[in-house]
Amino acid sequence: MTAFYPSDQFGFSPLLSADELEVLKDLRAVLDTDVQPLLADHWEAGEFPFQIVPKMVELDLMNRATSALFGGFRDFELARTDASVATFYNAQSGLFRTTVNLGGSPEQVAALDARIATFDYTGVFALTEPEHGSDIAGGLATSARRDGDSWVLNGQKRWIGGATSAQVLAVFARDEADNQVKAFLVPTDAAGVTLKKIQRKTSLRIMQNSDIDLVNLEVQESDRLQRINSFKDVAALLRSMRSDVAWIATGLQAGAYEAALRYVTSREQFGKSIAAFQLTQQKLATMLGNVTASLGLVVRLTQQQEAGLFTEENSALAKMFCCERMRHTVALAREVVGGNGITLDTDVARFHADAEAVYSYEGTHEINSLIVGRAITGHSAFI
Known part of the structure; x- marks a missing residue:
């Protein structure tokens, strides 16, 4: 087929x-x-x-x-x-x-x-904070204090994609009583919630990311997600989510490769198609190899997860590897398109810039490397 x-x-x-x-x-x-x-x-x-x-x-x-x-x-x-x-x-x-x-x-x-x-109930994932990204497991500072049948939340979140158009935020906060992380469904229009669009980005410019302030925000116990009671529960979420990011990284590099291929087959220099030059073909072959290797990884990871095998190191390895190959692929795409590769008209510039955000979100390259390293050596190198 x-x-x-x-x-x-x-x-x-x-x-x-x-x-x-x-x-x-x-x-x-x-x-x-x-x-x-x-x-x-x-x-x-x-x-x-x-x-x-x-x-x-x-x-x-x-x-x-x-x-x-x-x-x-x-x-x-x-x-x-x-x-x-x-x-x-x-x-x-x-x-x-x-x-x-x-x-x-x-x-x-x-x-x-x-x-x-059906998008009748829209929400976003609000974990990252202004001062806590990679160290969020131990550093999460947003607080939650139980007050009868409700909770009072105070803190800040940053880089929350889609928050301005969502109905609710899934906010992660640290319970003052037991120091464990809990999660709450918070309406974006609730008293005590302030959202501000992050400006002047050079990557994922179409995506609306927000800074969020939570000041004496009251949330009912019924709006607390009942099975999130520690950061271990949050880590279980991330195990599943990282496979999605690996797929996005793979699709992004496929888009960059295909855009570059369209361009070189329609562009002539020195009297012939630039697709006929050896160096162009070598770069195209490398890009295709990167996409193929990434696809093989995410397909097999997804098959394992569908069979019930969820491991932190496998999802971290996929995110780490596919994003590294993505960065290489978009750089080669930019090269073969030449000066026109920095304009939006060829699509390549957009893929090239947007790859930087995908490379970093839902676990940086370094953090995912250490998750894999801990699994294969038995030693944690986290500080």
């Missing part, structure tokens, strides 16, 4: 069912027709094209998913078009949905999951 993508050299996409490939075709049609034409202008303006959201919701992608592998290729397809659009969608389908489904009580999951899948 023919691969669904020009960058799928080893034919991983035919592992999907015919019905799943049809859903991806529907997604691609929306991305090509309704999303792609808006990207350059919105990237330059630093604004999200919210007019695409109803089109994305109509596809009902979460309810049409029949396998974990389809979910991975869904993220791949989104990121192959744009990393910000993939990140926006994954904030709902991956980060928020996973937090509720793994962190909520059975009653909370039953009440909320169907609404999350």
Whole structure:
């Protein structure tokens, strides 16, 4: 069976069912027709094209998913078009949905999951803080104090993607009584919540990230996610989520490779197509190798997770490796497109810049390396 993508050299996409490939075709049609034409202008303006959201919701992608592998290729397809659009969608389908489904009580999951899948109930993942990113496990400073049937939260969050357009924040805070991390569903319009869009970004400019202040915010005990009672529970969420980021990193580099390939086959220098030059072909072959290796890794990781095998080191290894290959791939794409590679018109510049954010979020390269290193040596190198 023919691969669904020009960058799928080893034919991983035919592992999907015919019905799943049809859903991806529907997604691609929306991305090509309704999303792609808006990207350059919105990237330059630093604004999200919210007019695409109803089109994305109509596809009902979460309810049409029949396998974990389809979910991975869904993220791949989104990121192959744009990393910000993939990140926006994954904030709902991956980060928020996973937090509720793994962190909520059975009653909370039953009440909320169907609404999350249809975007009737939108939320984001609010963990990172201004002074605590990589050291969030021990450094998380947002506090939660129990007061009868409610809690009072105080603190700050930073880099929270999609917060300004969401209904709720999944806020992680440290319980003053036992020093353990808890999670709360906080309405974005609640008294005591202030959101401020982060300006002057050079990566993921389309994605709206926010600084958030929480001042004497009252949250009911019924809005606390009942199965998150320590950072170990948060780490279990991250184990699942990192595979989504690895898929996004893989899709982003596929998009950069395919954009570069389109350009070099249409551009002439010295009287012939630049695709005919040896150095161009060598770089294209290296890019394709990076995409292929990354696809092999995320496909196998997803198959393991669907079979019930979730390990912190495997998801960390996938995020670490795929993001490193992504950085290499987008740099080569920029090179082969030459001076035009720094303009938005070829798409390559957007992929090149956006890769930097994907490289860092949901665990930096260094942190994921240490998670893997701890697993393979038995020694923790964390400070």
